[in-house]
Amino acid sequence: MDDTERAILESTYRALCEHGYADLTMQRIADESELSKAGLHYHYDSKERLFEAFLEYLYEQYCDRLDGASGETARERLDTLLTMELADPEADPGIDFQTAMLEVRAQAPYDETIQERLRAFDDALVSRLREVIADGVDAGEFDDRVDPELAADLLTTAISGAHTRQVAAGHPIDRSYEAARTYVDAYLVDESASEVTA
Structure with a gap:
């Protein structure tokens, strides 16, 4: 470019x-x-x-951000992803952009190109979350009963819904971040692993 x-x-x-x-x-x-x-x-x-080129440009930047999610453990990397999506003021594009993108999402059912581009964002987040959660299961940080695919789908839905709720209903995004963190702690983390690291 x-x-x-x-x-x-x-x-x-x-x-x-x-x-x-x-x-x-x-x-x-x-x-x-x-x-x-x-x-x-x-x-x-x-x-x-x-x-279309603009959405592709945003997608490349978004993937770079996801790839930059760091942490020594899978749990730390997962928290970094949640923070990036829901609690990082520097990554927050602002309510004006979020509102405009809500308009764009509303067009997706009627515009195949927009839907395809937005699906790519969704797939990128699901893929990254699934990878991190699977790493956590393999490392014994997350409960081995956790299905990484389902957990990644749920967290992606929660993140997407949190942004929509913030724009449409004025719901504080930090509350959604706390809810996502609570889900991770309550349903993903292996309690025996937590006791060992405590």
């Missing part, structure tokens, strides 16, 4: 936060950039193509 394309995608981000998805236009994206509307069309022939 060259500097101009990156600048266009960053302008798309600003315009999306400012106007929301429903009112996002090529002109409004151009207004956030140093290019004219015609200049945008030179790189992307339609708003749909530009937005």
Whole structure:
């Protein structure tokens, strides 16, 4: 990706936060950039193509963040993921962006391209959570009765729902973080392993 394309995608981000998805236009994206509307069309022939590239750009950044989840143990890596998703102020894109993305999600049932792109985000999170939980089961940190696939699905649903609930109902995201942590401690952690490490 060259500097101009990156600048266009960053302008798309600003315009999306400012106007929301429903009112996002090529002109409004151009207004956030140093290019004219015609200049945008030179790189992307339609708003749909530009937005598809924007979602891909976000996806690459998201995967980089997931890959950066660190910790010496699986439990620490899982907590890092939960913190990144629900409790990290530096990773929080802000309520304007979250609101705009809720609009985007509402379009997914009617737009196959958007649905496919959003599914990729979902799959990436499920995959990373499943991997970490499976590592924890193998290491004896998590109860061996835990199904990593089901636990990853549940946590992904909780994370997705937490963001929707924050935007739609004003529910504090930190409460959702505490709920997710409580689930991990109550249902995933092997009590005998906890006693050994306590």
